[in-house]
Amino acid sequence: xxKNLKRLTFILVLLFVTIVATAxxxxxxxxxxxxxxxxxxxxxxxxxxxxxWVQDEQRFKDALKxxxxxxxxxxxxxxxxxxxxxxxxxxxxxxxxxxITPQDGAAAGAAVEAAKKEGVTVIAYDRLITNTDAVxxxxxxxxxxxxxxxxxxxxDNANGSNVPLYLYAGAAxxxxxFLFFEGAWKVLQPKIADGTFKIANSSEAEKLKDTAELSRDxxxxxxxxxxxxxxxxxxxxxxxTHLTAAxxxxxxxxxxxxxxxxxxxxxxxxxxxxxxxxxxxVTGQDAEKASIQYIIDGKQSMTVFKDVRTLxxxxxxxxxxxxxxxxxxxxxxxDNGSVEVKAKQTDVIxxxxxxxxxxxxxxxxxxxSEFNGLE
Ligand code: BGC
Numbered sequence: 418x419x420k421n422l423k424r425l426t427f428i429l430v431l432l433f434v435t436i437v438a439t440a441x442x443x444x445x446x447x448x449x450x451x452x453x454x455x456x457x458x459x460x461x462x463x464x465x466x467x468x469x470w471v472q473d474e475q476r477f478k479d480a481l482k483x484x485x486x487x488x489x490x491x492x493x494x495x496x497x498x499x500x501x502x503x504x505x506x507x508x509x510x511x512x513x514x515x516x517i518t519p520q521d522g523a524a525a526g527a528a529v530e531a532a533k534k535e536g537v538t539v540i541a542y543d544r545l546i547t548n549t550d551a552v553x554x555x556x557x558x559x560x561x562x563x564x565x566x567x568x569x570x571x572x573d574n575a576n577g578s579n580v581p582l583y584l585y586a587g588a589a590x591x592x593x594x595f596l597f598f599e600g601a602w603k604v605l606q607p608k609i610a611d612g613t614f615k616i617a618n619s620s621e622a623e624k625l626k627d628t629a630e631l632s633r634d635x636x637x638x639x640x641x642x643x644x645x646x647x648x649x650x651x652x653x654x655x656x657x658t659h660l661t662a663a664x665x666x667x668x669x670x671x672x673x674x675x676x677x678x679x680x681x682x683x684x685x686x687x688x689x690x691x692x693x694x695x696x697x698x699v700t701g702q703d704a705e706k707a708s709i710q711y712i713i714d715g716k717q718s719m720t721v722f723k724d725v726r727t728l729x730x731x732x733x734x735x736x737x738x739x740x741x742x743x744x745x746x747x748x749x750x751x752d753n754g755s756v757e758v759k760a761k762q763t764d765v766i767x768x769x770x771x772x773x774x775x776x777x778x779x780x781x782x783x784x785x786s787e788f789n790g791l792e
Pocket of ligand 1: 469587702703
């Protein structure tokens with residue numbers, strides 16, 4: 418009996434040791450697994466619903482193929498709450514650097530402050546995060562130049578005087594929408610004042626037509642009235658409403674300041690179905706494939722090409738410098754309402770029918786086979 422008891426005890430001890438050993442082992446595995454899951458750089462982009470950001474995702478993937486650092490890209494799908502969740506999930510994976518394009522520049526403050534608390538370096542990508550000191554770097558295109566280029570294009574292609582001018586803007590929650598409009602207004606305003614253009618669709622802009630430099634509040638008033646919210650459907654509805662209200666003297670040959678390609682295409686579609694609109698010049702931005710086809714087909718006048726490859730290289734360059742313990746080089750700074758954020762800025766290129774091949778095909782940004790009718 419005693420012998421049996423001893424044997425049983427021995428077996429139980431053996432079993433216990435085996436279980437503990439297995440548990441330790443799987444713990445070890447678990448650790449190495451979670452190490453494998455560790456991410457160095459987290460990237461959060463605003464939405465997959467716009468080709469612009471899917472393009473950025475692809476360019477990041479291309480650039481990251483040979484990187485020694487691990488990365489993960491998440492999309493916020495137009496929701497600041499989802500954006501915060503994305504940042505938290507990346508923080509749980511131990512990121513050291515966060516590259517983020519905010520859905521809403523002010524609302525993103527909370528997410529980046531959480532990242533900052535964990536010692537993460539925050540890089541605002543393309544859109545500035547406002548009213549927080551938790552942003553370390555900003556990599557961006559020259560957004561004032563984007564608006565200025567759109568405005569200059571309308572001026573260069575306007576004939577005579579009193580050309581009806583339809584103004585549209587991006588989302589008021591996006592700091593870029595202010596920069597684009599500010600840049601455009603500075604160039605357009607003297608031409609509104611001298612009678613080249615007459616404003617067709619904004620009483621707020623009309624009230625301010627003699628003011629060359631608009632304050633943030635004044636910009637807010639106009640943007641509030643002509644915003645598309647970066648939504649092609651909203652842009653379409655607004656354009657329809659504007660054309661329904663417009664009398665004959667606001668039709669004929671018209672000029673349209675459209676803030677980006679997605680909204681430009683839907684606004685162009687509306688204007689092209691109004692028989693009283695004889696011709697229109699419409700701007701854009703992003704060099705989206707669909708808009709390049711529109712430009713080739715003569716349905717959109719121009720786009721502002723922002724070479725996303727450069728922005729990705731700059732953002733990853735800053736990230737890698739930080740991870741390597743170096744200080745990234747910057748070229749200027751942006752006031753985000755709370756601090757001066759060190760910035761790296763890239764130039765933009767105006768593209769129309771005449772140079773589309775040179776700028777987009779010869780530079781290997783797109784392939785000629787992706788378009789029809791390209792000469
Ligand atoms: C970007 C544009 C883009 C727009 C809508 C802006 O912040 O700079 O390239 O078209 O957002 O997503």
